[in-house]
Amino acid sequence: MAHSEPEPVGDDELEALLAACQVLVAVSARSLAATESVLDIAAFRVLVMAAGEGCVAVGQLADQLRLHPATAERLCARLVLMNLLRPPRRDSAGQQPSTGRFSLTPQGQGLVHMVMSRRRAAVEPALARLPAADRAALVTALHAFAAAAGEPERHELWAMGWTH
Template structure:
């Protein structure tokens, strides 16, 4: 496992600064999505929601194609979709020419749920942009850093320092 290298020890370059900012912003976005799911009382995990989003974007998919899109094993997609089918969010149908092939698609309820989450998350992002006064940012890096700060998320370097010390307990063990 690679240990964290402090920012002072790394060569300062625009690419690294942008990558650090985007990594911090990705934590913000995942957090916004998770809070949106909880706020809408969906009882969905992030992987389940991601499955719905892929089906919303790509339409009906074979199990193997959905697994490829999600970068998971087909058995994982089958288990995930079994749960989503029980909740009425996804429908499964057998192929007409090959009954061994299962096709997965959003139900109307699943489509409506994805739309509601996307709209609510967009509202939360809009609030974040306003809080950050993001329209005044002069560069992409400034915009990203302003959004991260407005969300209360630590910058990447600070996060890694916290991560490095998170395995140490106050009682000395």
């Protein structure tokens, strides 16, 4: 089967997609707004990654979220103080190993769940206002777009604050 050249993309197609992206970015930003006094986006990204992995090491966070290791370490320390992240277990000498893994506390899990629930709750009414046939076509089109764009790797999603 011969590989054909992609068809040119029209301005109206680009504008429609960018408008939809703008709505989704706004939903994402608003879902985090309630945590602004507690968390910045970098701290939330750490929580999302810990939620997705179960537990994470500072080096892993730094690599996958593209942070300097010292920045990742400070973020983890701050999240531990806020009781959102559980520190690694201490060894028999009472030292916290540098390779230890952090995990979410119940409060951290609750915060990630709250933000993700807000995102779903913000999008669902707009979908509900669409006729069922339009929703089905949208789902098909979005799956096709995601496939054409290439699925982001898990660490890329976590870096943007998405659990899936």
